[in-house]
Amino acid sequence: MADTSSARAQILGGIRKALNSAEGSEEARQRLATHPRNLIPARAQLPHDRQVELFAAMATEVSATVELLGGMAEVPGAVADYLAGLNLPAEVRVAPDAALDPIPWDQRPTLTVTKGRARDSDGASLTGAFAGVAETGSLMLLSGAERPTTLNFLPDTHIVVLRRGQIVGTMEDAWDRLRAAGANGGGNGALPRTVNFITGPSRTGDIEMRIELGAHGPRRLHILLVED
Amino acid sequence: MQPTTHAFPENARKALSDERLQKVLAIAPAGFVNRRKQAADRLPEFEDLRDQGRDLKNHVLANLDTYLEAFEAKVTEQGGHVHWCRTDQEARDAILGICRKVGAKTVTKGKSMISEEIGINDYLESNGLTPIETDLGEYIIQLRREPPSHIIAPAFHLSKKDVEGTFRQAHTDLPPDRVLDEPKVLIAEARQVLRRKFQQADVGITGANIMVAETGSTVIVTNEGNGDLTQILPRVHVVIATIDKVVPTLEDAALVLRLLARSATGQEASAYTTFSTGPRRPGDLDGPEEFHVVLLDNGRSALLGTEFQDVLRCIRCGACMNHCPVYGSVGGHAYGWVYPGPIGSVMQPALLGVKEAGHLPNASTFCGRCEAVCPMRIPLPKMMRHWREKEFEQNLQPAAMRRGLALWGWFARRPALYHAATRVAVRALGMLGRGKGRFASLPLAQGWTRHRDMPAPEGRTFQQMWAEKKAAEKKGKR
Numbered sequence: 001m002a003d004t005s006s007a008r009a010q011i012l013g014g015i016r017k018a019l020n021s022a023e024g025s026e027e028a029r030q031r032l033a034t035h036p037r038n039l040i041p042a043r044a045q046l047p048h049d050r051q052v053e054l055f056a057a058m059a060t061e062v063s064a065t066v067e068l069l070g071g072m073a074e075v076p077g078a079v080a081d082y083l084a085g086l087n088l089p090a091e092v093r094v095a096p097d098a099a100l101d102p103i104p105w106d107q108r109p110t111l112t113v114t115k116g117r118a119r120d121s122d123g124a125s126l127t128g129a130f131a132g133v134a135e136t137g138s139l140m141l142l143s144g145a146e147r148p149t150t151l152n153f154l155p156d157t158h159i160v161v162l163r164r165g166q167i168v169g170t171m172e173d174a175w176d177r178l179r180a181a182g183a184n185g186g187g188n189g190a191l192p193r194t195v196n197f198i199t200g201p202s203r204t205g206d207i208e209m210r211i212e213l214g215a216h217g218p219r220r221l222h223i224l225l226v227e228d
Numbered sequence: 229m230q231p232t233t234h235a236f237p238e239n240a241r242k243a244l245s246d247e248r249l250q251k252v253l254a255i256a257p258a259g260f261v262n263r264r265k266q267a268a269d270r271l272p273e274f275e276d277l278r279d280q281g282r283d284l285k286n287h288v289l290a291n292l293d294t295y296l297e298a299f300e301a302k303v304t305e306q307g308g309h310v311h312w313c314r315t316d317q318e319a320r321d322a323i324l325g326i327c328r329k330v331g332a333k334t335v336t337k338g339k340s341m342i343s344e345e346i347g348i349n350d351y352l353e354s355n356g357l358t359p360i361e362t363d364l365g366e367y368i369i370q371l372r373r374e375p376p377s378h379i380i381a382p383a384f385h386l387s388k389k390d391v392e393g394t395f396r397q398a399h400t401d402l403p404p405d406r407v408l409d410e411p412k413v414l415i416a417e418a419r420q421v422l423r424r425k426f427q428q429a430d431v432g433i434t435g436a437n438i439m440v441a442e443t444g445s446t447v448i449v450t451n452e453g454n455g456d457l458t459q460i461l462p463r464v465h466v467v468i469a470t471i472d473k474v475v476p477t478l479e480d481a482a483l484v485l486r487l488l489a490r491s492a493t494g495q496e497a498s499a500y501t502t503f504s505t506g507p508r509r510p511g512d513l514d515g516p517e518e519f520h521v522v523l524l525d526n527g528r529s530a531l532l533g534t535e536f537q538d539v540l541r542c543i544r545c546g547a548c549m550n551h552c553p554v555y556g557s558v559g560g561h562a563y564g565w566v567y568p569g570p571i572g573s574v575m576q577p578a579l580l581g582v583k584e585a586g587h588l589p590n591a592s593t594f595c596g597r598c599e600a601v602c603p604m605r606i607p608l609p610k611m612m613r614h615w616r617e618k619e620f621e622q623n624l625q626p627a628a629m630r631r632g633l634a635l636w637g638w639f640a641r642r643p644a645l646y647h648a649a650t651r652v653a654v655r656a657l658g659m660l661g662r663g664k665g666r667f668a669s670l671p672l673a674q675g676w677t678r679h680r681d682m683p684a685p686e687g688r689t690f691q692q693m694w695a696e697k698k699a700a701e702k703k704g705k706r
Contacts, residue, residue, distance in 0.1 A: 007318060011296075015526075024293055037479050144511075145512055149514055153456050226525055
């Protein structure tokens with residue numbers, strides 16, 4: 001393997017020589033510690049109700065579907081009907097996430113529910129989300145022992161349960177929320193291994209610039225927006 | 229990949245007479261241009277964000293040592309490894325070393341321009357490993373053994389018919405009579421074939437659009453989701469990125485992301501923006517067990533403090549090439565290496581040397597559209613001019629051209645003589661061309677008249693007309 005320690009010294013030495021800096025900059029360390037915001041577009045600086053509307057509109061624009069539900073109790077029915085409406089098998093792989101425990105799956109015994117990471121054979125998955133970003137209609141999903149990332153990418157159909165209160169204006173708002181939530185998998189305030197911002201289903205324009213859905217990830221992204 | 233940048237004139241000629249390519253170029257760039265414009269128009273703050281993006285990157289470059297060290301410390305703290313590499317060879321060795329250590333056979337890859345720059349696929353292959361590109365466009369051109377022709381749309385130069393032919397040749401285990409006439413079907417087939425590869429892979433290699441010093445995260449932006457399957461399914465995730473990709477904080481990443489997707493594809497946000505931090509955590513049900521960042525310099529740090537420093541602000545969106553009349557005429561392959569378009573005309577001389585890539589900064593009309601749309605406001609035309617100066621300094625142009633330039637320079641430094649000589653020449657040309665108003669051929673100007681007529685001057689030079697206009701204005705004021 002390459003001798004990366006002398007490479008390190010040489011690269012950093014070259015940079016310092018070019019920059020005329022001996023021991024790094026206080027300004028930079030300050031920025032890391034205080035992480036100031038840059039310009040935030042006005043678009044999502046709205047009352048929360050309007051942010052929810054904006055989120056739904058933006059998500060719909062990128063071919064996600066959004067269904068409003070009155071509470072977690074309505075989730076099993078909504079999932080079963082959604083799958084049936086698409087002529088898909090009544091099976092769903094669910095994240096073993098404590099936040100999803102209030103869903104009364106036994107109300108729909110015809111729906112086969114299993115929990116765990118995604119397997120090759122899984123056609124549909126259901127996960128929670130950490131936040132919804134109104135500005136772009138993006139979902140923010142965190143990895144963790146209860147939240148395997150494979151569920152977000154392997155199945156053809158990804159269903160996400162998002163509570164209204166989880167919708168924020170911008171990505172910056174979402175980061176603040178994550179910082180406030182404290183230890184989230186990595187300890188010492190670190191990020192979880194994987195943070196996914198998902199904006200609509202998988203797509204590609206690689207053949208003749210025509211946008212087609214379902215390149216490698218889910219062909220369908222269905223968001224169940226649940227009242228708190 | 230062996231550069232053919234020195235052969236740009238021949239490459240360009242070939243491209244101009246390639247009817248298939250010209251058909252693609254007539255349509256595709258315009259699509260990008262329109263989408264970018266719509267996206268930019270939709271965000272009133274877009275121009276202000278571009279200013280901030282430029283300022284952010286300037287700040288990063290002025291503090292690059294601090295941010296790189298902070299990034300490294302965070303990666304290490306999370307259980308990842310940073311491999312510092314000065315050259316492309318060191319980066320190839322570092323990646324091969326990681327693969328060897330875990331006994332890897334199959335390596336999946338997300339799209340990464342740096343991996344093209346270091347030629348990792350050929351290297352892994354020659355060492356007995358099987359690298360598989362998973363971005364649809366990259367997969368297609370890998371099967372065809374072609375380089376990418378665009379930094380965000382690598383198979384930009386191909387039609388669906390081309391892709392069909394490629395798939396029929398490569399996927400021989402599928403029924404030969406299957407119908408493959410629509411992009412949808414082609415995409416479904418690639419998805420099915422690549423799913424198996426994802427499952428087999430021991431190592432996944434991705435690039436990084438951004439590295440975040442605050443958290444030690446690397447960020448990739450994709451639409452297909454292949455970059456995610458590449459990093460969560462194998463045991464080892466290797467990120468290959470150059471030192472200029474670091475930003476200080478998550479807030480700064482958000483700023484770059486607001487500019488990137490809009491400038492690249494005209495999207496508000498790409499489908500998947502993924503922040504990866506270290507290997508999987510205790511208890512995690514999936515994700516890689518090892519996380520390596522191969523941090524490559526390859527000539528970047530040498531640009532700091534030079535007239536080319538600003539090019540390190542580039543976020544590789546491709547807007548400059550989408551808007552470039554030269555790229556729009558000859559396509560990406562003519563540039564002969566990894567980076568086409570205006571950014572290539574500035575980067576390739578820096579990475580390959582002026583001797584190899586000196587044609588590129590000359591292949592510009594200096595229309596300025598690249599700089600006008602660059603999200604990081606990189607003064608690309610100005611830097612192309614700097615490369616032309618370097619080319620002249622290094623004595624690389626043909627003798628006749630140097631003599632011509634020297635002669636012109638001698639005249640231009642003597643304004644009275646210059647004006648007198650041009651007055652005479654313009655009047656003579658004007659008289660000669662009075663009949664048709666143009667010349668079909670002209671001595672010393674064959675480079676122009678071979679392809680089009682030269683309009684005949686109307687008798688006076690610009691300087692004369694300007695002087696007369698000024699004199700008339702002065703008179704009018706009095």
